[in-house]
Structure formats: structure tokens, C-alpha cells
Amino acid sequence: MKIYQPMLFVGLGGTGGRIGSELERSLRRELCGPDGTRLVDGGRRAPFQLPDCLQFVYADFSEAELTRQPQFHAKGPEGGAYARTSRMVRDLLPGEFESSPEVTQMLRIALHEETRDWLPSQVRQPRVAPLHNGAGQLPTVGRAALFATLRSGLEPVLRPLRAAIGAIGNSAGDLQQVGGSRIRGCDVFVAFSVAGGTGAGIFYDFIHLIGHEFRKSKVPGVKIYPLVVMPSAFPPEAGGGREAELNAARSLVDLSRLVDDQNVPDAQSDVGDVEQRARISVRYPGDTTVALRASTVQTAFLFSKPAVIRTEDLRRSVTAMVMSLIGTELPDDTGNGRADDDYQSFAASFINKSVERSTPARSGIGYRGMSTSLAASLTIPVDDLAEIVAARLLAQAVRGMEERARHPVKDATDQVREMFERSGIGPLWSRAAPDIPEPAQPPRGSKAVTQALHNRRGDMEDALQRLERDLARDVPRLVEEFHPGTAARELLGLTGPFHLERIIAGLPGHPEPVAEAGFTGMLDNRRSEPRRPEHVRQSAPQIPRIKGSAGGLVPARWSDSDVRGAVADQDDWYRWRANGLWHRAWQAGEPQWRPPLARARKEIDELARALRAHEEDEGKLFADRRRELYRDDRKGVSYLLPPQNSLRAFYDDVVTRLVRSEALPENTDPAGLLAALVRPEDWLRALDAVRRSPGAAVKEIKQVVERRVKRLFGEADDARYERPLLPSMALLLRAAAGDEHAAATVDSRWLGQFRSQLAGLLPVGFTPDGSGRLKVLIAHPESESDGRAAEYLAQELYLPPHAAHEFRAVDTDSITVVLFRSGMSLTDISEVRDVLKLWSEARDAAGADDFLHWRQRLGHRDGWLVSTEADRQRILHRVLCAMWNGLIVHEGDDASPDLVRVRLQDGESATLTLRLEAFDGQLSSWAGILRGYERAALLDEGSVIEEFCDRLMRIQPQGLATTPVPPAPLFLTLVEEVAPRELARIEELSGRYGEEDEEWLAPLRHFWARTLPGALDLRFDGASLP
Known part of the structure; x- marks a missing residue:
């Protein structure tokens, strides 16, 4: 995918946040490549970091809702990559107020002039608390909370906007790298729902503040496109119903009047009770008045949900439309450059060509500035398939690794010893004692040998005293330098988490006592009184009576068996006494060394436990993901899925090809394959992540496998493989359009499924609401035969009749159809007419429970509908x-x-x-x-x-x-x-x-x-x- 002009996306409320997350995910997939490294540029960017010409800003009264989005809960390098282009308007709520009555009371006192025209009286005002859970589906409460935050200035909102706009202004190099030329403008998409209280409450102000900051930054050619999700997108249990429709009625009227004013700037517009000006403007605290440049907001896109799609499909439809608009190049048919008054981007060209927008509506009420849109796309869900394959491969590898860890290995004792060494307590393993030297000259005769044995016992007692003094000095330092976490981290990448778990905790039933006890057991051994051999007593062994051999005729020698027996008894006693000194010294430091040991063991145990939990849950998750991918009611955004008899067969094909790609033996099992794919540093990141949550640790390893699987999908043209595992959309389109060479490289089952999915891409009834002229943009992968591809698509797609069709070959791996109606007034859109009718009935009924005064932004005294x-x-x-x-x-x-x-x-x-x-x-x-x-x-x-x-x-x-x-x-x-x-x-x-x-x-x-x-x-x- 290429980007030709900068883009700023602003997501308001929960709906805007979810659309933005989906858009970021799609852009990262297209621009950063399967493993996220396509734009790394020699380390100038982190993996999966978007170029600076694409910026995202999010605002929601519920920060908890926002922080659940992947771009804000990512940690480490991934979080840093996201933070470069994704920003949150923090502290959007006034922190000192918990409820809406507290906010409105403060506004009436501190900001009376700025709010008196639109803030209703205290009579029967609703109580929304706590505000950090949202605006209670009352837009006026949302706007009041925003004004309370801005009472000391506009910085809380302008700061992240300024940072994003500044990054765009300095992104000429990034723009050129992803396909653009010089910066001629910026497309700004503001996504929100008019059903709730947050988006409907603050969209009007955010549109003005965005335009205000761009104007101060002197960025040319800025166009703002509101992306409005209508109440039909939400079932009653998810925020839809009567309240949502009442909110939408006034929101759409305010938005329509703003668009009309932008298209006919000399028109006299009476918006609510605001001060009459030459153009619509908003007065903010500090006597700051903000007005947009004319023609900045020339239309608004309304997205109604057709009956044939679901809410999440509608969000993906919005994303697909934005992707097509920013990823399509503005043609220069003259070849002589563009005049200054030409369009700045393809989005501006495709959207803003309508000349009817400055023409009064046929009813005479308003102008024709509104647009509706839907988009359908056919894509291969690479991310979803890679995640499913990675999750299953990891689960099967966990089973294999755990099974291997249960079987004794020959070098288990050496591994425990290595753990001692790497932990910095190698001396505790050996428990060295001072050497007791042998006599310089072997004594001869009973008297001499007996004296030598007495001397040797005395030397041992002296050595034990020295050892006790030395241990009193050295063991505390040893305790201080005890770092079992470091040892565990070093061994984790070499042994894997389950084998390391056995090294630390021991393996019951292992024939080697040390391996059975494990590292923890051996440390407990070193703190306990050592086992005394049966023949050893507390005191030093007595010197036996030494006789010469042959009845005393031959003098006693040092090498005689009874002498060697006495020496051995002394050595056993000395070793036992020395070990006891070591153990008591180590026991004395237990309060210091036990906590780091427990932490190290806990981390490894939690990592192993998280992996086991993943293995246990993966079967159900696999079935759920498969059901979601293959569901029959997916419309609008369709998936081209592997044509194997089942997803399990596709998984087997992927694993087989991964083994071949990594040059591993054919009989390599998933555990062996995972060992080849996951590097030691990957296991370390997982160990760090488990401190946050078990899921984060599993995600670290799973993402490593995902990236490798995605690279494998991209190895479609590798000479080692006869046919691609996942053929590109461009290859399938060429094959379906009659390219014989392309057809020969694609499995016929893939081709058949491609034709079937393409034919059903636009279901009956999948058209934007309204009566305006319909335009259709078909964006398809570019190839050597773009004309043939366009002809094929025109024939196979169920395109609406009597619509203007525009085919564009772009650098993408999807086929997207954008349906677009423009040049409409509010009365030309049926859902708008329905919500206005409901508002009219509610106003005439004067029901107090509808809180109509609290469902507007600009004034509650305007008694006219539109x-x-x-x-x-x-x-x-x-x-x-x-x-x-x-x-x-x-x-x-x-x-x-x-x-x-x-x-x-x-x-x-x-x-x-x-x-x-x-x-x-x-x-x-x-x-x-x-x-x-x-x-x-x-x-x-x-x-x-x-x-x-x-x-x-x-x-x-x-x-x-x-x-x-x-x-x-x-x-x-x-x-x-x-x-x-x-x-x-x-x-x-x-x-x-x-x-x-x-x-x-x-x-x-x-x-x-x-x-x-x-x-x-x-x-x-x-x-x-x-």
C-alpha cells in the first residue's frame, strides 16, 4: 500500500476509538509487512511503527475504555512504536468533579457568558455519576464536562492535536518513503457516533478545535471529513433505541448547518442561541472564538447499517472506505502538474466534486452538503489466520515441551550445578574446606604414625576454626550476590520454561537425588544440618592403636590399611563438620536469600502456568475463531479463506512448510519447531511480560510465531514451493481475469472460492441510505493487466445500476468497493427523517423523561426542527x-x-x-x-x-x-x-x-x-x- 498525502484520524468516544483501532491495525498490516519490519529503515523506526504522516488522536471520557485498545495497552518496544503515531487526549474530564450537577453548577458560576446560551437550567437536570464512565447518553452533559476541562484554556485538547499536526508537518521524508511526494494537504477523518453522549456531545467542538490548530500550524489544504455512525448501527442493548435516535436528531441538524455554512459561507445561519456572526463560530473560555476556514468541512459521511450486515461489519466498512481514499493516487492527466486550486488528494477529488452542495435543498430547508457511504472489501485475513496458526502451534508445542520435561535426562545434576554457578553461589555447591596436607615424609613406625594422625586431627580442628571465621565473612557477601533471577533468565532461553521449571523445582522420581530435589531442594539442603554418616561421631575420631604388620616385626607405615582407615574416618568427620559450618552460615542468611529465590521460582512457575492455560483453552478458542472466520452472515467486509477441507488441514500445511522453510528434519514436532523459532531474547520478553499478566507473556511468544507465519505467507513466490500457501489478491485477480500464467500457479480451489466470494461481495440491499447520486469507487490490486482486471470486476461484481463507476489500480492486497452518495440534504436520507420525526413527536409530547434540553450542544431554545x-x-x-x-x-x-x-x-x-x-x-x-x-x-x-x-x-x-x-x-x-x-x-x-x-x-x-x-x-x- 502507498500513502500519497498525510492523514490525521481523530476517534471520539467508544465508536471512534474502535474504528481507529481497526484502521491502525489495517494500516500496520499493509504498510509494515507481515513481521512489521518493512519500514524499519535501518533501525530508524521500530517494528510496526507507522510513518509520521499518519497520525491518530483519541478522546473519550472513559479512559479505561481507551486503554483497552491495543495501541494504548502495548508495552515495551511495541508500545513505543505505537506512541509515535497514536495519542490520547488525557484528562478530558475535570478531575475535581464526580457528577454532572457539580460540573453544571461550576459552569454557571465560572463560565456564565460562555455557556448561558446552551446550558439548560437546573430544573429537573439529570444526574450522571461517575463521569469517568461516560456522559450517560446525554450530549449536553458531555459538552459541559468538556467546557469544565477547558475552563483554564484549550491546552488539554490542543496539546495532543498540536503534537500530531507537528509530526505531520515534519513528515515529508516519511511521506516520500511510502509513495507520496511533497505535502500538499492533509485529510482529517473525525469518527464518532451520534447515538451516545460522548461523541455526540463533543464532536462539534473537536471539529472546530482541529481546524483551529491546523490554521495556527499553517498546514495547507486541510479537509475535515466527519465519519458519523448512525443509531441504526446499535441494537437497544448496546446503546441504541429511543435515546440514541433523539441524540442523533439534534446532532445531525447541528452538523448539517455547519456543513452548509462551510459550503455557502455568506449564508446567514442561526445556530441555536449562539452569537450571530458572519460565519458559524464557537466561543470558548478565555474569550477565545474559533471559526473554521470556509470549505474545510464540505460534507459529512453518514453510515447507516443495512439489515444485511452487523455492527462490527459496519465499522470495518468505515475502515475500508478510509483505506481506499488515502491509498489511491490523485491522477495528473495533463502531465503538467496541478494548479493551485486543484484537489490536494484523491479523497478531496473523489468526495468534493459535488457542485450541488451550495444549492438549496429541494425542500428549501438547508443545502445539499450531506453524504452517505458504505464500503465492501474482499481480503485475505492474514492476521487472523496467522494468529490462529500461532496459537495452535504454541499449544501443541507446550504439550510437547511439558512431556519432555517429565522425562529424566542424564545431565540433570549438571544443570542444577549450573544453576548454582549462574546464581553467583558456586562455592555453596562445592562447600570447599581448607586442604589438610599429607605428611611431607610418610612416617614409619607405630609411634610416628600415631603422632602424625594426632597432628592431622589437630590440623583439621584448626582448619575448621579458620573456615568458620572465613564463612562468617564470605557467606554474607555470597548471600548478597545471590541472583537466582539472573540464572533463570540465562537458562530460560537454553532450556525452555518447562525444563527450567523442573531444574528449579526438581523432578519427582528422578534416579539422581540432586535432580529429584532440584535447585530449590538443594538450597534447602544447604540450609539444613548435613546428614551425618553412621560411623561419624560429633567429636573427632579417636586415634586407633597402630601396630606394625607381621606381629610387630614390620614397622607401621602410612600406607597400611588400618592407617588409611583412620585417615578416611578423619576425612569423613572433617567433611561433615565443614559442610555443617557451610550450612549454618547459609541458614543464617535465609531471610535475605529466600525472597529472591521465591521471586525467581514464581516468575518461572507463572510463565509455565500461563502457557499451560493457553494450551488448555486453545481448543475452544480455535473453534470460536474458526466459527467467526467462516460465519455465513459476514457482509461488507468479506474474507477469502483457505479452501482446504478444514482449518485444521490448513494448519497442518503451514506447519509442514514451516519445518521445510527452517531446514529442520521432517519428523520435527511442534516443540522442536518452536525451539527453532523462538530465540532466548523472546523468552526473556515473555518472562518480563508475565509480571503484567499471564496473557501478556503468552502474547509475546505467540507474536514471534505469528510474525514468522506471516513471513511464510509472504514466501509465495519462493522457488522452493510449487504454489503459494496464501496467494496474493493480485495473483488471484489476474488468474480469474484470464491470465494463464497466473492461473497455473494458483490452486483451482482458491480460484473457485475467489470467484464465489467476489460474486457475493455486494449483497442485495447493500447501498448507502439516501436519494443522492451514487458514485462507486472500485480499488483493486495493480498488475500488468489493469484494464482486463477492471473489465472482469465490472462483469462479476453486483454493481448498482445507474451509478458512476471509477476503477483504480492501487498498491493493495484487497478489492474494495466504496459506494458514495452526495449532494443531499437531511430530508434526502431516510434514517435522518425518522429520527427527526421522533424528535418532533417527543417535543410535542413534552415528556420530561426524554430530557430533550440535555440532548443538544448549541442551544435548547431553538424550536425549529432543521x-x-x-x-x-x-x-x-x-x-x-x-x-x-x-x-x-x-x-x-x-x-x-x-x-x-x-x-x-x-x-x-x-x-x-x-x-x-x-x-x-x-x-x-x-x-x-x-x-x-x-x-x-x-x-x-x-x-x-x-x-x-x-x-x-x-x-x-x-x-x-x-x-x-x-x-x-x-x-x-x-x-x-x-x-x-x-x-x-x-x-x-x-x-x-x-x-x-x-x-x-x-x-x-x-x-x-x-x-x-x-x-x-x-x-x-x-x-x-x-
Whole structure:
């Protein structure tokens, strides 16, 4: 895979974090190679370290949720590699507050001006506690917690963003290494769900703060693409349901207004209750106002879950789309370079070509800036297959290693002795005593021999006294230098954990006593009183009466048997007494040497226990992983799996080829194969990891095997093998497209399965939600015959008809189909329409348990579903045009009708019926006509209402371009009689009510004082005069 422009991914909440983890995993697999060393570059990067042009930032109120992701719980070199490109917004929660009421109380006091427009009152406010578990699925609580964190400045959020953006700014060399040229821009993907409280609560601020930091850093060509996971992705038990849909309604309205403002920056947008500015902006603590550059956020991707896929498949679909966009090169068809206003990346080119985004929606409500997308990909799950094979190989090797460790070996005593030596207590093994010299001249005669034996006993007693003094000095130093952990680490790589466990603990039933006792048993032996031989007494042996031989005729000699017997008795006593001095000295230091011994033994035991647990659990895990890989309902992201009769057969093939690849004897068992694959330093890392958790230790060894298995998969073109174990997707595509040479090198079963999976890659119903124009990007592996491959894919894939297809050959080992609809308003997307309908019903029902005021970010006083003030003036302008032309009829009084019907032209039977609500105080119902229109345009389903609204939004007074026709009487009644009278009545009623009671009059006053005059003042499209 190649990367052509930098990318920043920002994951918000649990959903954004999981999407980011999947994206990081995919990028590491594609860029770093099977064993993670493809980009090491002579040690400049660690294995599996991504280039600096790819950066990830994550934010979640639940740090525990984030730290469970692999990029944050990795340790050692792996953790360092991840930390270079993955960052966490730490301390996102205000640490001194445990509950949401505490946060909101502080905000009302310390940040009143910054929060008064959107923070609801204390009346019936929800209580969310503890906040570190999340925002309780209430977005306003999430935003309040964020503002509490930012009350002293924006640094908590900007710091990790600045570090990531700084790395991108200095990544030109990395970008060139992975296929790009100079930095022309940066694609920013912000992933979150609008179903929960965290992502929906903070996405709006993060988008602004990301743009703010890029602007300060002067990185050119930045485009931000929100990746929005819709409520349909979550079942009720996983955060879906009514609360999720209510959260989504306001989130999508806020996001749509932001996108509209970005595409039509001169549009006047009334977002919630925020201060009116030339463009949408956000005010933060410290009087910091942040506004995005125009055209930074030109669209947002909404991801709804079709019925044919699961939630995790949808996350993989998001990942596949991002991978395709950043891994495809922007073509330069002219060959003369690109102009400054050309697109900066393929993503910008593919996504932002839509010209309808600055065009008002067909309903007149908002513009057409929203997009929906789905992606399907066919890939070989190399990581999953390698993990399954490695787990099984390790389990079988554990069985073999443990079986071998149970059998006695000849050099077991020597291994225990070696453990003494490596632990730094070799003298304790030998327990040396001072040598007792033999007489210089062998004595002759009974008297001389007897005296020599007396002298020798005296020398022994003197030597024992010296030894006792020496041991009192030397053994404490020996105890201090006792390092059994060091010895265990040195021997672990040579013997393996199970044999080392037997060396330390002993092997019951071993014919050699030392091997049976083991290292620990021998240390206990050295602290106990040594066994006294039966013929040895506590005191020195008595000197026997020495006689010469032949009845005393021959003088006694030193070599006589009775003399040698006396010498041997002295030696046995001396050895026993010397050993006792050693043992007592060693026993005295037990409080110092016992703990390190226990630690060393515990670590080895825990490592062996962890491996045994893996062996015991692997059978079930193997079955579970196999079931997951081969499940029939996997859609969107499909796996091309080995065509052997079973995964077990594939495992056997892998092991056989591994043995051959390592040049081992054919009868090598898994234990022998593991010994060849795992180096001593790998076992040491596992021993270090077991201190963290047993699973971490197993993972260290398993990853070594995984990397080797992945390399084996990559040895597909090695001359030693007739056919590849895992053929590349490029090879399979060439073979399926008719390349005879490629077909000859691929097993026919692989080819058959490839064709079958490709045909079912796009199931029926797998299309993005909405009615916008559909574009399809098909990214496939590049080869010598790209044209033939594109033709084959166009024929075999179930591509939607009437869609624009774009085939791209890229450096990848997967086939990805990205389906993309753009140029849509919120009303063009069915799931958005559904959640807005639910919000409307909940608002009308005024149910206190829905906490609607706590499911927004920008203001709880905006009573409109979607429309802005500019939208309402534009819509009313068109309704007045229809009224001018006499196309509106009504039931009830002219001044305050109960119902109005709008036609498009005289004589037409099709009408748009709007029911107008009656207001108290004898106020005119005409003020509710826009609410009736918004409800009908947004919530009524079907293409008829869309077509009607589209035509209505183009209506003009008759005779506008020639001779104007006089207005209909109803128009004159409304404009000249009702409007002035209504303003006067509202002012009269306003004087009767208090400030709180007259809140219902504010929108009515706004309609008559601002919306109606504004609609009357709008210019007619195409007219030279107003």
C-alpha cells in the first residue's frame, strides 16, 4: 500500500476509538509487512511503527475504555512504536468533579457568558455519576464536562492535536518513503457516533478545535471529513433505541448547518442561541472564538447499517472506505502538474466534486452538503489466520515441551550445578574446606604414625576454626550476590520454561537425588544440618592403636590399611563438620536469600502456568475463531479463506512448510519447531511480560510465531514451493481475469472460492441510505493487466445500476468497493427523517423523561426542527409567490385560517396541505405556516412530497419577466392588514405577561417582525429588478 498525502484520524468516544483501532491495525498490516519490519529503515523506526504522516488522536471520557485498545495497552518496544503515531487526549474530564450537577453548577458560576446560551437550567437536570464512565447518553452533559476541562484554556485538547499536526508537518521524508511526494494537504477523518453522549456531545467542538490548530500550524489544504455512525448501527442493548435516535436528531441538524455554512459561507445561519456572526463560530473560555476556514468541512459521511450486515461489519466498512481514499493516487492527466486550486488528494477529488452542495435543498430547508457511504472489501485475513496458526502451534508445542520435561535426562545434576554457578553461589555447591596436607615424609613406625594422625586431627580442628571465621565473612557477601533471577533468565532461553521449571523445582522420581530435589531442594539442603554418616561421631575420631604388620616385626607405615582407615574416618568427620559450618552460615542468611529465590521460582512457575492455560483453552478458542472466520452472515467486509477441507488441514500445511522453510528434519514436532523459532531474547520478553499478566507473556511468544507465519505467507513466490500457501489478491485477480500464467500457479480451489466470494461481495440491499447520486469507487490490486482486471470486476461484481463507476489500480492486497452518495440534504436520507420525526413527536409530547434540553450542544431554545432563519425567509418568499398567484386556498377566516392548501398552478389537483395551529390571545395562525411546512417537508415520506417542494421552491409571481399580474386578495390581506395588526396585538399581550410567561410570544414576534419582512425583501431569481 502507498500513502500519497498525510492523514490525521481523530476517534471520539467508544465508536471512534474502535474504528481507529481497526484502521491502525489495517494500516500496520499493509504498510509494515507481515513481521512489521518493512519500514524499519535501518533501525530508524521500530517494528510496526507507522510513518509520521499518519497520525491518530483519541478522546473519550472513559479512559479505561481507551486503554483497552491495543495501541494504548502495548508495552515495551511495541508500545513505543505505537506512541509515535497514536495519542490520547488525557484528562478530558475535570478531575475535581464526580457528577454532572457539580460540573453544571461550576459552569454557571465560572463560565456564565460562555455557556448561558446552551446550558439548560437546573430544573429537573439529570444526574450522571461517575463521569469517568461516560456522559450517560446525554450530549449536553458531555459538552459541559468538556467546557469544565477547558475552563483554564484549550491546552488539554490542543496539546495532543498540536503534537500530531507537528509530526505531520515534519513528515515529508516519511511521506516520500511510502509513495507520496511533497505535502500538499492533509485529510482529517473525525469518527464518532451520534447515538451516545460522548461523541455526540463533543464532536462539534473537536471539529472546530482541529481546524483551529491546523490554521495556527499553517498546514495547507486541510479537509475535515466527519465519519458519523448512525443509531441504526446499535441494537437497544448496546446503546441504541429511543435515546440514541433523539441524540442523533439534534446532532445531525447541528452538523448539517455547519456543513452548509462551510459550503455557502455568506449564508446567514442561526445556530441555536449562539452569537450571530458572519460565519458559524464557537466561543470558548478565555474569550477565545474559533471559526473554521470556509470549505474545510464540505460534507459529512453518514453510515447507516443495512439489515444485511452487523455492527462490527459496519465499522470495518468505515475502515475500508478510509483505506481506499488515502491509498489511491490523485491522477495528473495533463502531465503538467496541478494548479493551485486543484484537489490536494484523491479523497478531496473523489468526495468534493459535488457542485450541488451550495444549492438549496429541494425542500428549501438547508443545502445539499450531506453524504452517505458504505464500503465492501474482499481480503485475505492474514492476521487472523496467522494468529490462529500461532496459537495452535504454541499449544501443541507446550504439550510437547511439558512431556519432555517429565522425562529424566542424564545431565540433570549438571544443570542444577549450573544453576548454582549462574546464581553467583558456586562455592555453596562445592562447600570447599581448607586442604589438610599429607605428611611431607610418610612416617614409619607405630609411634610416628600415631603422632602424625594426632597432628592431622589437630590440623583439621584448626582448619575448621579458620573456615568458620572465613564463612562468617564470605557467606554474607555470597548471600548478597545471590541472583537466582539472573540464572533463570540465562537458562530460560537454553532450556525452555518447562525444563527450567523442573531444574528449579526438581523432578519427582528422578534416579539422581540432586535432580529429584532440584535447585530449590538443594538450597534447602544447604540450609539444613548435613546428614551425618553412621560411623561419624560429633567429636573427632579417636586415634586407633597402630601396630606394625607381621606381629610387630614390620614397622607401621602410612600406607597400611588400618592407617588409611583412620585417615578416611578423619576425612569423613572433617567433611561433615565443614559442610555443617557451610550450612549454618547459609541458614543464617535465609531471610535475605529466600525472597529472591521465591521471586525467581514464581516468575518461572507463572510463565509455565500461563502457557499451560493457553494450551488448555486453545481448543475452544480455535473453534470460536474458526466459527467467526467462516460465519455465513459476514457482509461488507468479506474474507477469502483457505479452501482446504478444514482449518485444521490448513494448519497442518503451514506447519509442514514451516519445518521445510527452517531446514529442520521432517519428523520435527511442534516443540522442536518452536525451539527453532523462538530465540532466548523472546523468552526473556515473555518472562518480563508475565509480571503484567499471564496473557501478556503468552502474547509475546505467540507474536514471534505469528510474525514468522506471516513471513511464510509472504514466501509465495519462493522457488522452493510449487504454489503459494496464501496467494496474493493480485495473483488471484489476474488468474480469474484470464491470465494463464497466473492461473497455473494458483490452486483451482482458491480460484473457485475467489470467484464465489467476489460474486457475493455486494449483497442485495447493500447501498448507502439516501436519494443522492451514487458514485462507486472500485480499488483493486495493480498488475500488468489493469484494464482486463477492471473489465472482469465490472462483469462479476453486483454493481448498482445507474451509478458512476471509477476503477483504480492501487498498491493493495484487497478489492474494495466504496459506494458514495452526495449532494443531499437531511430530508434526502431516510434514517435522518425518522429520527427527526421522533424528535418532533417527543417535543410535542413534552415528556420530561426524554430530557430533550440535555440532548443538544448549541442551544435548547431553538424550536425549529432543521430550518434556519435564512431557510424560513426563502421558503416564505416562495409561499408568498404562490399566494400572489392565487394558488393558496384555505379553510377558516382569512386572517387566521385552520388549514391551507398550496397548489403549483391553476387547475392542478395535487396540493400541499398544511394544518396551522391556533394561538391564544386571538393571534393569527398564519405565524405557524412555516412550522406546518417544515413538518410536512421533513417528515412526510415519498418522492411526491419532495417533487412538490422542489417545484414550489422555484415558483415566481406570474408575469414577472413581462407584465406583472396583480396580487391575489389573500396576499394583500396578509401583508397589508394582518401583519401590522399582529405586531400591535403581540406588543399589547407582552405588556400583560411577565418575562417568563411571554416566552411563547417571542417566535410569533420574530415571524412578523423579521421573517415576513425578510421574505418580502428577497430578490426574485433571474429578475433584473427586485
